[in-house]
Amino acid sequence: MRAAVAVAQSATDPIAGLVVQDVPEPEVPEGWVKVRVRAASLNPHDLWTLRGVGHPAERIPMILGCDGVGELDGRRVLLHGVIGDPDAGGGDETLDPRREILSEIHPGTFAEYIAVPRRNVVDLPDGLSFDEAACLPVAWGTAYRMLTTRAGVSAGQAVLVQGASGGVSAASIWIAKALGARVYATARTPEKRAYALAMGADAAFETGARLPERVDVVVDTVGEATWSHSLRALRPGGTVVLCGATTGGSPDPELQRVFYLQLKIVGSTMCTLDELKGLLALIDEKGPLPEELIDRVVPLEEIRDGFEALASGEHLGKIVVRLPLASEMDAVAGFAAARAGTSLAG
Structure with missing residues (x-):
């Protein structure tokens, strides 16, 4: 599968350490599920990882991405990015001393597939698009x-x-x-x-x-x-x-x-699973979300453009990364090949 991976860290040239490459599909531990990612969004946390801030060098390489939305067993699902034990935090996983967010210890959402704990998957309301929903969990x-x-x-x-x-x-x-x-x-x-x-x-x-x-x-x-x-x-x-x-x-x-x-x-830091569900309920009641929510949408293969916009600080709204289905990728490749006067076969 294709994924955007932090392969190196640099305080002065962080984006140089970002590579889109082929990686193995994730293994799925007991109690976890594998989600087909359809969209994700960039967060400053991703840039901090590339800069080496708060992310140990020994955890590189790492698939980046804290936010994501996709498909599981025919359902449209949103990913809760906080992996933690609510019982260890007195009912609040953000207070679990060992809690983490996606891309810190476990691979993140800038990939065609991701494995997450089953409790971290939330059904997506019909009124939200993949692009909109991909902006929600972290920010x-x-x-x-x-x-x-x-x-x-x-x-x-x-x-x-x-x-x-x-x-x-x-x-x-x-x-x-x-x-x-x-x-x-x-x-x-x-x-x-x-x-x-x-x-x-x-x-x-x-x-x-x-x-x-x-x-x-x-x-x-x-x-x-x-x-x-x-x-x-x-x-x-x-x-x-x-x-x-x-x-x-x-x-x-x-x-x-x-x-x-x-x-x-x-x-305050992040949110709990129940709070994420509360947010979705509020949006369902008070929506729709404004068009200004999203600054731009980039395909995974052009994610560096999104990171450059994030690093500039001049964007207004979230930067979304789309991860098309394999059939959609084939269609894009076929269109490009046709324009070049060649065939996919050669």
Whole structure:
């Protein structure tokens, strides 16, 4: 089968270590299933692996990809990317000390087939396409957990989303709006602020700008560059929920503001299987998803183009990778051969 594999790591030229090549189909342990992947999407985690960040060199080569959707026994299925034991995490697999996500220890979704635990397969609602669904588990699942389980957002509250063009941030805008919140967003450029509005924000502002009101919840994936603004934007008793810090950790946490206004700082990582199902139910109720969800779609053989767009940071929306069926690949090859005036036979 064909797969996109990290064969080397480099902090300065990460994409040089990405190769699309033939690999054996996965073995299927007891309790696992083999899914025919139809679409997947890129995440910063994939780029970090190629850069050698958080992924030991001894686990290279590795098939990349954390998100995926495909077919199993005639069913359209979505893959829950967190592999963990809910019992070890007190009912929450994200709290299992040994939990992992696809492409860390077990091969990822940028392949024609993938083996996953049977519990990690979720039936896909009819209203979602393969391309749309491939965008959901990591970014949208993370955002759903942040807003519901961790921050407890409810209808009528005000939410600020920092760095609104990022995958988790864009998802947070749509989800918070679907939950009935007033949603404000910040972004550095007019294009990214327009994107935030297209994703459902009530208003979008330059980073650090004064808001119309203080908010109940801030979603911050940025870190140092927005940290002071996040705290200053909160009402007394408000909550900042964090899942990352793309600009680094804050050297000035403004601790006096935190204790004087009784602010809550909450961390969050990924989502549980139940939360992923909750996200699908919310989308089924409040959808459809906006067209702006997807920036571009690339075939597996051109996945390097997708990684270059991801590394540039200038894309708006998710980058989807399609993995066609063998019959579709044959049709494409036949069309290309016909255009070249040759036959498949020779």
